[in-house]
Amino acid sequence: MNIQLALAEVNAAAAARPDGVKHAPIVMESLLQAGALREIAPFLQEKGYGEVVLVVDANTWEAAGKQLAGHMETAGAAYRVCTLAPNSQGDVIADERTIVRLMLDAPLQVQALIAVGSGTIHDIVRFVCCQTGRDFISVPTAASVDGFTSVGAPIIVDGVKITVPAIAPCAIFADLEVLAAAPQRLTAAGFADMLGKFTSLADWKFSSELAGEPFCPLAYDLTEQALAKCIEFACDISTCSQEGVAVLMEALLLSGWSMLLVGHSRPASGGEHHLSHHFEMAYLKEGRRQLLHGAKVGVASVLLAGLYRERLAEAYPGIYGGLPQPDQLRTWLRDAGGPADPADIGLSEALIAEAMSEAHKLRDRYTGLKHLVLQAGGEG
Ligand SMILES: [Zn+2]
Known part of the structure; x- marks a missing residue:
């Protein structure tokens, strides 16, 4: 799969159909293939990087870090390793403690930081790279989320999650052997993040038609096509075959690039993401163990699709029908091996009810969810 070519096509389409496109072409060295890890050291040498830091945790060191370090040794490329430690609940989280740990392990002579991991490690590295002016290189170890190429970093400060400006990677190396060997629940989470696009795309169209919010037909089409391909290959994705994981990872990248083109997350994040954020913040407050982003988004999508079909499909058949x-x-x-019902992720009826009436306040965005609350006389 030539993902660099896919990106060139996205950039060409953006140049030809600039309606809603905010940003210059996306410049990102992109590789999605079996054995992509072997291409990293030659890339670093060709670009003239000196020493780099591989940022891993115990799991991603085993999944890809160790192998990458071996390739770096063989090529004679200078590197050091920063192993991020989990918190008392066993999760590596993007909080003050972890961010400072990385800053201590990445002295200023280091020119690039390589995130070897899934979403959270990427968020920590993208934030530190942005703050300290280093290049950020992405090595996903699972097709678990569409945020690898994001410019925003969700970090936890004083126990509260905020999203701060950061940078997108200048290069991404996605190794299909690594992605296909990832735990199935991570691949299922990536698939669930894609399934969330059914409601996010509908909400985006709705916000544009009812509230005049910015809309970009190209980003809409790209995300919709990526979603359609995931559905077509749902069986391959559920078996975590290299072919299935390749389709999923390409879709996640396309979704991420669509957000970069328009400079906001509307194509990929609607009411289902607002519900998911609400659940996450409640879990954080209760000190519960963090769930995968896609696990929450998947369950939220089922709830929201049910609500929209019941309450909005008749009035807005072209959007929610x-x-x-x-x-x-x-x-x-x-089938993909992920959670689907509230009980699967320990969600109570009370928290669902609270999220349904409160979650829309998290973002100043019009959605079907917000529309229904306002219609019922609730606060916007
Ligand atoms: Zn998402």
């Missing part, structure tokens, strides 16, 4: 049945979404999620 085509949403899949909640049962169909559940089947896709379950």
Whole structure:
């Protein structure tokens, strides 16, 4: 799969259809193939990087870090390793403690930091690279989320999650052997993050038609096509075959690039993400163990698709009429090996009810969710 070519096509389409496109072409060395890890040391040498830091945790060191370090040794490329430690609940989180740890392990002569991991390690590295003026290189170890190429970093400060400006990677090396060997729940989470696009795309169209919010047909089409391909290959994705994982990772990258083109996350984040954020903040407050982003988004998508079909499909058939049945979404999620129902992720009825009436306040964005709350006389 030539993902660099796919990116060139995205950039060409953006030049030809600039409606809603905010940014210059996306410059990102992109590789999605089996054995991509072997291409990193030659890339670093060709670009003239001196010493780099491989940022890992115990799991991602085993999944890819160790192998990458071996390739760096063989090529004679200078590197050091920063192993991020989990918190008392066993999660590596993007908080003050972890950020300072990385800053201590990445002295200023280091020119680039390589995130070897899934979403959280990427967020820590993108933030530190932005703050300290170093290049950020992405090595995903699972097709678990569409945020690898994001410019925003969700970090936890004083126990509260905030999203701060950061930078996108200048290069991404996605090794299909690594991605296909990732735990199935991580691949399922990436698939669930994609399934969330059914409601996010519908909400985006709705916000544009009812509230005049910025809309970009190209970013919409790219995200919709990426979603359609994931559905077509749902069986391959559920077996975590290299072919299935390649389709999923390409879709996640396309979704990420669509957000970069328009400079906001509307194509990929609607009411289902607002619900997911609400659940996350509640869990954080309760000191519960963190769930995968996609796990929450998947469950939220089932809930929201049910609500939209019931309450909005008749009035807005062109927007919400085509949403899949909640049962169909559940089947896709379950077949992929991920959670589908609130009980699977320990969500109480009370928290769901609270999220349904409060989550829309998290972002100043019009969605079907917000529309229904306002209609019922709730606060915007
Ligand atoms: Zn997401």
